[in-house]
Amino acid sequence: MIELAEVTKTFGNKVAVNNINLNIKKGSITILIGPSGCGKTTILRMINRLTPYDKGDILINGTSINNIDPVELRRNIGYVIQEIGLFPHLTVFENIAIVPRLLKWEQKKIEKRVKELLDLVTLDHSFAQKYPLQLSGGEKQRVGIARALAAEPEILLMDEPFGAIDPINRLKLQDSFLEIQEEIEKTVVFVTHDINEAIKLGNKIAIVNNGNLVQYDEVVKILNKPVNEFVENLLGKDRNLKALSLKKTKDLITKDGFITVSNIESHEKVKEKMIKKDVFIAFALNENDHLKGRFLLEKEQGIEKLRLIYNSAPWIIERQNNLNEALSKMLEAGEKELPVVDRRKKFVGVIKLSNIFEEFKKNKTF
Numbered sequence: 001m002i003e004l005a006e007v008t009k010t011f012g013n014k015v016a017v018n019n020i021n022l023n024i025k026k027g028s029i030t031i032l033i034g035p036s037g038c039g040k041t042t043i044l045r046m047i048n049r050l051t052p053y054d055k056g057d058i059l060i061n062g063t064s065i066n067n068i069d070p071v072e073l074r075r076n077i078g079y080v081i082q083e084i085g086l087f088p089h090l091t092v093f094e095n096i097a098i099v100p101r102l103l104k105w106e107q108k109k110i111e112k113r114v115k116e117l118l119d120l121v122t123l124d125h126s127f128a129q130k131y132p133l134q135l136s137g138g139e140k141q142r143v144g145i146a147r148a149l150a151a152e153p154e155i156l157l158m159d160e161p162f163g164a165i166d167p168i169n170r171l172k173l174q175d176s177f178l179e180i181q182e183e184i185e186k187t188v189v190f191v192t193h194d195i196n197e198a199i200k201l202g203n204k205i206a207i208v209n210n211g212n213l214v215q216y217d218e219v220v221k222i223l224n225k226p227v228n229e230f231v232e233n234l235l236g237k238d239r240n241l242k243a244l245s246l247k248k249t250k251d252l253i254t255k256d257g258f259i260t261v262s263n264i265e266s267h268e269k270v271k272e273k274m275i276k277k278d279v280f281i282a283f284a285l286n287e288n289d290h291l292k293g294r295f296l297l298e299k300e301q302g303i304e305k306l307r308l309i310y311n312s313a314p315w316i317i318e319r320q321n322n323l324n325e326a327l328s329k330m331l332e333a334g335e336k337e338l339p340v341v342d343r344r345k346k347f348v349g350v351i352k353l354s355n356i357f358e359e360f361k362k363n364k365t366f
């Protein structure tokens with residue numbers, strides 16, 4: 001899909017990118033990682049022709065980008081950067097609509113697309129009329145992603161998109177991004193200097209140092225067989241635990257051992273159903289499948305008692321959380337199983353501590 005063949009870029013006498021070969025598969029997320037100044041941004045900017053290269057070639061679907069009209073090329077490539085660069089005097093709607101307007105889409109089509117995109121990045125439609133100043137960092141970043149996707153590009157280039165976001169919101173954005181990617185399956189090149197982010201998001205990781213490509217492999221391979229000390233140091237000491245973060249909650253979701261009920265159902269009815277199905281846990285969902293509470297059926301002196309644990313659900317795990325994240329939430333909550341929701345907060349099942357431990361044992365061979 002995207003091919004870099006012996007690409008070199010020099011600024012004055014500084015070699016920023018040195019003879020790099022990269023083959024990027026359609027629909028995958030490729031991470032570029034390496035120290036500051038190693039050439040990551042330059043690689044991205046060469047792909048959308050913001051920076052010309054000196055040697056080698058970059059091909060998209062087999063065609064040299066030098067043979068593609070730059071405007072056409074950039075229409076097909078969404079670009080998301082850290083300082084998102086939303087226009088402050090334009091509303092969220094107008095910001096997202098920039099490219100569709102340039103393409104002279106009909107107003108109706110633009111309105112429909114903006115709504116779709118707000119849904120995709122889970123921002124309420126009321127955000128359309130807000131100005132960037134009224135948004136949090138995470139919200140701005142979501143708008144940035146929506147804007148980059150507006151004209152349905154095939155390719156998405158992301159340059160440290162979550163770099164300026166606080167750690168908790170960064171994890172949330174990563175989860176959302178993975179869910180969005182599952183839906184849109186773009187070819188993504190994603191720059192970061194955070195190895196955990198790289199392992200979490202990447203299908204493949206390209207490790208760059210000083211303009212040179214040090215290793216380019218599937219994430220598991222990188223963790224298993226770092227090619228040299230530079231990569232080992234980048235990965236850090238806890239490689240085993242990191243391997244656990246390769247698996248996601250969604251890989252271990254189970255639907256056994258509980259039932260779901262409506263949150264407006266009577267306790268009597270709930271109890272009856274639980275006894276009939278022979279389960280001890282029932283999750284109460286509202287009409288949107290949002291989790292509203294959890295019932296436990298307990299036996300006290302031979303009598304079955306129903307207990308409502310919480311009305312709003314503080315301990316929930318997101319589908320895209322990796323097993324490391326799920327594990328720490330369980331330890332924090334002191335629960336052996338926790339409900340799982342998707343990015344629209346819909347309940348999708350349960351993850352169990354015992355299943356995570358099984359995975360951990362498997363990974364010990366890493």
Ligand SMILES: Nc1ncnc2c1ncn2[C@@H]1O[C@H](COP(=O)(O)OP(=O)(O)O)[C@@H](O)[C@H]1O
Nearest residue numbers: 011014016034035036037038039040041042043
């Ligand atoms: N426009 C430019 N003019 C001169 N030097 C540049 C320019 N852009 C980048 N560089 C240099 O190229 C190298 C790689 O930069 P960059 O790609 O921005 O690194 P990274 O994104 O990995 O931090 C750095 O040494 C940087 O100073």
Ligand SMILES: [Mg+2]
Nearest residue numbers: 040041042159
């Ligand atoms: Mg950079």
